């Protein structure tokens with residue numbers, strides 16, 4: 001019988017096998033054992049009141065099935081999707097709220113361990129918000145005004161979010177025309193929960209329209225605010241070299257992992273681990289030093305800014321513990337499996353929760369507070385050090401690791417196309433217009449144990465770049481590519497189509513640009529906006545030869561992201577079965593109706609080959625509509641010549657000066 005692959009990552013697969021041989025349970029085994037409920041997973045289960053749960057199934061369910069209250073299948077499916085959007089938006093935006101409050105505390109001199117690191121970015125944001133800056137104005141005063149202005153985005157009852165005006169004019173007009181320009185983040189989330197409550201909004205299109213408004217509050221609100229404030233406080237990323245996979249753990253050093261999403265505490269931990277006193281303390285416990293690594297999106301945050309290595313994405317968290325090498329994992333919020341606390345008891349790993357919003361049984365809680373961040377960070381590092389002597393021999397010690405180049409912020413991508421004085425998106429637009437680059441794909445979202453985890457990301461990454469599609473990646477999409485060794489410029493030489501390769505070689509970039517954590521999908525929105533302003537392509541986000549793909553999504557946050565891209569004018573394709581697949585009407589609205597109104601869509605397609613086909617099809621159709629030159633594979637560059645060692649030596653000889 002053919003062996004069932006659980007992860008496409010060879011190192012993960014080895015740890016899973018080791019775990020199975022030692023009777024350790026992981027999400028992979030649980031995913032096999034717990035089949036999804038076919039009714040709930042397709043959006044046909046309604047449990048918003050206690051007359052149910054009602055299952056809207058059976059022949060002609062779309063037309064005939066009714067809940068006890070009379071709700072139809074399209075109503076129920078639409079409500080389910082809107083609730084997912086609301087939850088995803090709440091998560092990103094609550095993260096954003098904490099970032100704003102930290103900025104405010106810094107501006108007020110109450111968070112002494114943080115400072116304004118990127119004044120240029122602060123000024124840029126101040127300019128967007130219409131806040132006075134420069135001319136000798138105190139930086140903290142500017143920061144305070146920025147924080148207070150952004151706080152309004154959470155509580156505003158009428159009007160529009162501040163950042164709506166950052167979008168291309170035409171995009172804004174579409175939003176206003178269809179009534180989806182968000183007012184305040186909290187209002188949209190609360191209203192989404194209200195409308196989906198028993199007996200309120202029953203028209204699926206009307207419900208889904210509010211879903212889009214909520215999602216836009218996530219993209220152009222929560223996510224964008226998080227990205228901007230993180231850049232202001234901790235620095236706007238520029239390319240850094242790092243490493244990825246389990247081989248980042250060191251046998252002879254204290255291994256501390258930061259895991260979750262919010263970067264504030266992790267930033268201070270990055271600083272604290274090089275404190276000579278703590279290094280001495282680690283040595284006194286028999287370790288050679290302190291090794292900091294990351295997981296999930298907190299990893300992406302500190303990788304983008306400091307080159308801190310990543311152990312990988314969502315499905316790597318239990319496997320990381322099973323290496324037996326992790327002395328402590330400090331978690332903040334989101335995507336933290338409760339399973340890690342129980343699993344850690346079987347190893348020596350300490351799980352440390354740090355957010356007042358997120359605790360778990362069997363973990364140590366060290367309350368993070370931005371007013372005493374360094375003190376908290378030191379306490380966490382000490383817990384890891386104290387635990388080093390408890391390390392046992394047991395574990396699946398894996399040494400695989402891959403180099404990674406990350407740090408492609410909007411600002412850097414602009415800079416790399418012309419330097420400080422001529423920074424622009426012209427070269428990228430020109431490369432797309434000429435057909436050197438066929439289009440752009442945002443490859444994002446989670447990795448998922450229900451498929452050979454990271455495998456769909458890997459397949460699509462290779463196939464897309466082969467087809468001259470430039471990839472911008474975020475979140476666990478980046479982790480999947482990083483732990484496969486795909487985030488290097490060499491990838492262009494080995495796998496990219498000749499046109500894309502030429503562009504990558506000219507600029508010296510990988511064909512897959514790691515633009516950050518999941519909240520940094522907002523960078524893709526601002527990049528698309530800059531491309532629209534640059535001219536020569538579409539004059540709005542809609543109509544660009546660009547597609548979003550989340551092939552292994554699992555989180556509600558991914559749904560919110562997919563929907564804000566769709567409403568911004570980007571066709572989006574998610575892998576797996578549709579969470580609203582039971583309703584043809586809801587599926588039609590998300591694809592056809594949304595495309596008519598916004599030129600974006602949300603598809604669900606489990607077959608990776610079909611995802612690829614659909615994405616290329618959207619890109620080619622957009623090119624055609626923009627009257628760009630038809631993409632012809634191999635038109636640019638020279639075909640790749642694979643050289644053997646002898647040929648390489650010859651080339652080196654001829655390149656040497658005589």
Ligand code: BF8
Pocket residue numbers: 261296297313314334335444445446447475476477517518519554555557558
């Ligand atoms: O926010 S990609 S598994 S870690 S939800 Fe979570 Fe999904 Fe990873 Fe980052 Ni995004």
